[in-house]
Amino acid sequence: MAAIQEFEIVKSENSQKVCAHTGFTLWFTGLSGAGKSTISEAIHQEFLKRGIKHEILDGDVVRTNLSKGLGFSKEDRDTNIRRIGFVCHLLTRNGVAAVSAAISPYRSVREDNRRLIGNFVEVFVDAPLSVCEQRDPKGLYKKARAGEIKDFTGIDDPYEPPLNPEVICRTDQETPQESAEKIVDKLRELRFIEW
């Protein structure tokens, strides 16, 4: 994975100083409400600043455009996450920074995606369930506790935390900007981005 040698030099009219980069996938995983979308928005700004070509595949975009009709059974979740992995794979091998921000609760499918994609950076967006449940930005925990939603990750469906993620963001202890900076530091260290 001689990342630096494969850097692309991209002409840009908007920025005089674009950041050389190779293709990679930034794979967020974590409970609903842990902060995946918030951090990916901060990352979007960091990438924009550097002229890094990227695509953010967050849960809602994916459910609309790739996975309409899939439910939340283990099989359907796996299909959904593999499908996101396939798209990230296509983007990554064409020099794009793909960002996945879906819960992706099961370890084995994340590992399959890691093997498929190669340049794979797993970010564990970690906050205690009690904190996520208190935030409850979409009111989903409330519905899950009331039994109105079944198979909800963390309540009546398992979440399997990564064993060796490249980055851990403790969103109950750090700001989204601090999390984004940790991620950028790791990408630089792995030589996926220049600065």
Next chain:
Amino acid sequence: MAAIQEFEIVKSENSQKVCAHTGFTLWFTGLSGAGKSTISEAIHQEFLKRGIKHEILDGDVVRTNLSKGLGFSKEDRDTNIRRIGFVCHLLTRNGVAAVSAAISPYRSVREDNRRLIGNFVEVFVDAPLSVCEQRDPKGLYKKARAGEIKDFTGIDDPYEPPLNPEVICRTDQETPQESAEKIVDKLRELRFIEW
């Protein structure tokens, strides 16, 4: 669509003379057996020769990786084609040449994809039904005629030919290489590729 100004200069170790290009989608449409996969293989060689970054999404790749579980009803076909369109859109706006080689029988969804993607080159892979049926490379027409497959395009499901395709390949009258050259000429004329 000032294509040329957005060309990317990509460093390559394998080729001294890569072809500058912008992102676009080459959208093949035509009956089963018309020659979509054969021409896309010829295009793959043309793009390789020029160092043009590309991805080929043929019907089988897509059914496995993006659309497992979808059937052949009008609704499922539309979902399948919109999904391919979404992936082509992501690739195109990141400077990749996306090639779709699915039947895509319905005009309105192809037109929706054209609007979504922008840099869209529709290639009508045209051969009379009788010729496609004689070729029958996968034995599907035989099964459809025997009633073993339902909703088969051209037999008991409609095929809506494009009204204004950028390229028409009459595969009963020209070789795959001739078809590929017509397509490359059109891409050059549209200034999506340099040579």
